[in-house]
Amino acid sequence: MKVAILGCGAIGGVVARSLRDGEVPGAELVGVVHAGPTDPPDLPVLGIEAATEQADLVVECAGQRALAELGPSIVASGADLLVVSVGALADDALLTKLRDTGPGTLHLCSGAVGGxxxxxxxxxxxxxxxxxxxxxxxxxxxxxxxxxxxxxxxxxxxxxxxxxxxxxxxxxxxxxxxxxxxxxxxxxxxxxxxxxxxxxxxxxxxxxxxxxxxxxxxxxxxxxxxxxHPSPGNPATSGVVPHAVLAAVAKLARPTGAFA
Missing domain, CATH: 3.30.360.10 (Dihydrodipicolinate Reductase; domain 2)
Incomplete structure (x- = not known):
């Protein structure tokens, strides 16, 4: 499964480097979509159109605004979308676009919470x-x-x-x-x-x-x-979140033998 990461901060950077290093069997990083002024030197950087063309799955790690702006075009391209910034889905119209429009499929990441x-x-x-x-x-x-x-x-x-x-x-x-x-x-x-x-x-x-x-x-x-524990890269988020994302990617890449 080819994976692109939207955002390369405290969450997206950890996810991208883990995928780059082959830590998720069945998943391969194609690149990151990065809006910052300086691109990460150790990761391939793509535009959003190239990312959706090359990826089977786009992982959103860029925040609610980025999800609202780019999410509909991602699922419309046919790529699946794994959402971290689920708070954006309080907008019913956005949730409907991402869930029901397709042909890409919407997936949600549990992030820092369980149960x-x-x-x-x-x-x-x-x-x-x-x-x-x-x-x-x-x-x-x-x-x-x-x-x-x-x-x-x-x-x-x-x-x-x-x-x-x-x-x-x-x-x-x-x-x-x-x-x-x-x-x-x-x-x-x-x-x-x-x-x-x-x-x-x-x-x-x-x-x-x-x-x-x-x-x-x-x-x-x-x-x-x-x-x-807070993330060392961004104390506003929890350090476990990127690993929850990686677990979700692993389930999508090889769905057998895991809790749904």
């Missing part, structure tokens, strides 16, 4: 009455451009945990695009954006990035806690 298979099964069996996710990260990584100067300084200087936002997953994902993809993943798993309540907490003393998911419904009660 999605159980939540999906519970939602299908007896329905869920409540789903919540609380994400806690080091405070400076949660500063956003839309915040005013006073709020930004409050987050940077806080000595105690501060709840920054609580609301429907769709709203929280839009407000924290680099940090709340996990909330979008949960909403997509249970197929109900309005049911999932998401909370973002800035904690200056948080040693790890934490996601606590709770759910109640007809099939049972569930609680998952995920605590990830």
């Amino acid at each position: 999605l298979d159980v939540l999906a099964a519970a939602a299908r069996e007896g329905g869920l009455s409540a789903v919540r996710i609380v994400t806690t990260k080091k405070a400076p990584t949660l500063v956003q451009r839309w915040m005013d100067a006073e709020q930004q300084e409050r987050i940077r200087s806080t000595a105690e945990p501060v709840e920054l936002m609580r609301g429907p997953a769709r709203e929280v994902t839009a407000a924290f695009p680099a940090s709340a993809n996990v909330a979008a993943s949960v909403a997509l798993a249970v197929e109900d954006w309005d049911l999932v309540e998401a909370t973002v907490v800035a904690d200056p003393n948080a040693p790890l990035t934490s996601h606590v998911i709770t759910a109640e419904g007809g099939s049972g009660d569930y609680r998952f806690e995920i605590r990830n």
Whole structure:
């Protein structure tokens, strides 16, 4: 399976180099689509058209805006698309384009969060009455451009945990695009954006990035806690994410003998 990577940062760079070095049996890197001012010297760089012509699978590691801009043309070209920035799929029109237009197939990466298979099964069996996710990260990584100067300084200087936002997953994902993809993943798993309540907490003393998911419904009660080390290349994301991407690529390249 020939693979192109969209984005070459803390996630895409790790994925591309692992594929280049033959670490995923059955998958071969054809190149990276890179928008930065300086191309990575150790990786082949392609334009988006060349990437979709050469690749069986394009892996999006470039953020929600890049997915919205380039995703529809990727699946329209016939290449499959593996999405990391699932928060962009809060836009129903974009999700429909990527999922239903084709001929390429849309795949989603679980990224930094687990338990999605159980939540999906519970939602299908007896329905869920409540789903919540609380994400806690080091405070400076949660500063956003839309915040005013006073709020930004409050987050940077806080000595105690501060709840920054609580609301429907769709709203929280839009407000924290680099940090709340996990909330979008949960909403997509249970197929109900309005049911999932998401909370973002800035904690200056948080040693790890934490996601606590709770759910109640007809099939049972569930609680998952995920605590990830931040990525050394980008503390706003978890270091496990590129390896979740590589695991997803491996399943697509050789789908037998793995959990679906």
